[in-house]
Amino acid sequence: MLGSIDIVGLLVLLLFLGLLLGFAAVGRNWPTVFRPVPGFEELGTAIERAVEAGERVHLSLGTGSVIGSDSAPALAGLAMLSRVASVTTMSDKPVVVTAGDGAMTMLAQETLRSAYQQAKVGERYRRTSGRMLGPTPLSYVASLPILIANEDVSVHILAGSFGAEGALAADFGERQHAFVIAGTDDAQSQALLYATAEYPMIGEEIFAGGAYLNVGPLHRASLRAQDAVRMLIVVLILTGTVLRALGVIL
Amino acid sequence: MWAAAAVGSGIFVLLGYFIDYEIILTLRLILMRWSVLLAAVALFLGLFNLLTVHWSKVSEQEKGWPFSALLILVFLVTLIMGLVFGPDNQISLLLFNYIQLPIEASLMALLAVFLAVAGFRLVSRRRDPFSLIFVVVALFVLLGTGPSLGASDSDAYILLRQLRNWIAQVWASGGARGILLGVALGAGLTGLRVLLAVDRPYGD
Numbered sequence: 001m002l003g004s005i006d007i008v009g010l011l012v013l014l015l016f017l018g019l020l021l022g023f024a025a026v027g028r029n030w031p032t033v034f035r036p037v038p039g040f041e042e043l044g045t046a047i048e049r050a051v052e053a054g055e056r057v058h059l060s061l062g063t064g065s066v067i068g069s070d071s072a073p074a075l076a077g078l079a080m081l082s083r084v085a086s087v088t089t090m091s092d093k094p095v096v097v098t099a100g101d102g103a104m105t106m107l108a109q110e111t112l113r114s115a116y117q118q119a120k121v122g123e124r125y126r127r128t129s130g131r132m133l134g135p136t137p138l139s140y141v142a143s144l145p146i147l148i149a150n151e152d153v154s155v156h157i158l159a160g161s162f163g164a165e166g167a168l169a170a171d172f173g174e175r176q177h178a179f180v181i182a183g184t185d186d187a188q189s190q191a192l193l194y195a196t197a198e199y200p201m202i203g204e205e206i207f208a209g210g211a212y213l214n215v216g217p218l219h220r221a222s223l224r225a226q227d228a229v230r231m232l233i234v235v236l237i238l239t240g241t242v243l244r245a246l247g248v249i250l
Numbered sequence: 251m252w253a254a255a256a257v258g259s260g261i262f263v264l265l266g267y268f269i270d271y272e273i274i275l276t277l278r279l280i281l282m283r284w285s286v287l288l289a290a291v292a293l294f295l296g297l298f299n300l301l302t303v304h305w306s307k308v309s310e311q312e313k314g315w316p317f318s319a320l321l322i323l324v325f326l327v328t329l330i331m332g333l334v335f336g337p338d339n340q341i342s343l344l345l346f347n348y349i350q351l352p353i354e355a356s357l358m359a360l361l362a363v364f365l366a367v368a369g370f371r372l373v374s375r376r377r378d379p380f381s382l383i384f385v386v387v388a389l390f391v392l393l394g395t396g397p398s399l400g401a402s403d404s405d406a407y408i409l410l411r412q413l414r415n416w417i418a419q420v421w422a423s424g425g426a427r428g429i430l431l432g433v434a435l436g437a438g439l440t441g442l443r444v445l446l447a448v449d450r451p452y453g454d
Contacts, residue, residue, distance in 0.1 A: 185437065
């Protein structure tokens with residue numbers, strides 16, 4: 001039986017898709033210019049320093065689940081992980097990834113395995129590099145200080161869904177004098193991370209991680225598509241405000 | 251093959267939100283039920299992973315291995331208690347109410363202390379106008395939200411409350427909406443990348 005079709009929703013989806021593929025097509029002839037984000041600028045150096053010093057990089061995917069609406073920042077974190085893992089494959093202490101959800105842990109393990117295989121060092125991959133620390137937000141965060149201290153973590157990346165426990169997660173890294181870069185999707189948690197993390201990712205910066213870390217051309221294209229739709233929304237909001245102020249629309 | 255399965259499932263679930271067509275809706279419902287089941291199985295695998303990680307720490311006598319041994323012991327005791335006597339028996343409830351709950355509550359209480367310290371550290375570490383504005387606004391909101399230090403009907407306290415409301419309802423709400431719009435755009439495009447198999451967290 002044929003029912004109704006949400007035309008507006010489909011059009012928005014097609015707009016996103018068109019912009020993403022369009023910007024990917026013109027990407028080679030039109031290089032992306034990035035706004036300076038101090039956290040991403042310093043991250044590469046911090047990882048290099050950790051690899052040389054035989055210290056560990058830790059990436060946290062947060063406490064969100066795969067099937068919930070809070071999975072998006074963790075998926076962005078996994079994109080960052082693929083790049084971070086390939087840089088640290090030859091280190092004595094390769095990157096360790098943690099999550100508060102079983103399914104997210106499995107995705108982290110698969111992302112790590114792919115990164116090792118692409119770097120042609122598949123035999124160095126250890127399944128225990130992807131870990132579930134605890135099934136509840138606070139049991140997850142309670143396990144972090146021991147991990148950071150015992151595993152000699154000097155780069156602590158928080159890229160996933162966090163509530164208030166994210167502030168504790170960032171602070172545990174700061175107390176160990178690690179390089180801490182942290183981002184999430186929740187506005188209130190971002191305010192907490194701004195206070196506790198050395199390099200907070202504000203707004204949608206967490207979703208730009210893949211583009212800044214040079215994961216691939218479609219990551220840069222998606223950043224451009226994001227900016228284009230954002231400008232469209234800004235124009236629509238301003239137009240609506242002016243029309244309302246003039247009494248054209250009620 | 252995995253990419254094809256993931257893309258196909260993703261497209262059907264996504265189309266189910268836009269197209270009210272019986273076959274698509276039924277398929278979407280089945281896929282979403284499967285995903286819930288798989289997430290439950292993944293939780294067990296996650297717990298097995300937790301046990302494996304700590305078992306390897308104990309067997310290789312890594313730094314902090316006694317903590318890992320303790321975790322394995324408590325993990326198994328709690329699991330056996332739950333399986334044998336059920337999750338709502340006295341001992342399981344005792345473990346939850348008198349060990350897990352107080353520890354989690356203490357961590358939340360610690361958060362207030364951590365944030366106060368982080369506020370001071372922020373000003374000393376990041377000496378820029380934004381950090382100063384952040385701390386000053388936080389102080390204003392804190393003073394305007396809590397009980398009055400003097401008379402609750404004093405002009406100063408009423409002004410402080412009004413200032414707090416103005417900051418929270420105008421500036422903070424406006425900023426938060428901008429952030430949420432950006433987050434929604436970022437989340438949408440991240441999902442689209444997974445849907446197009448550009449990002450393959452499920453492996454190649």
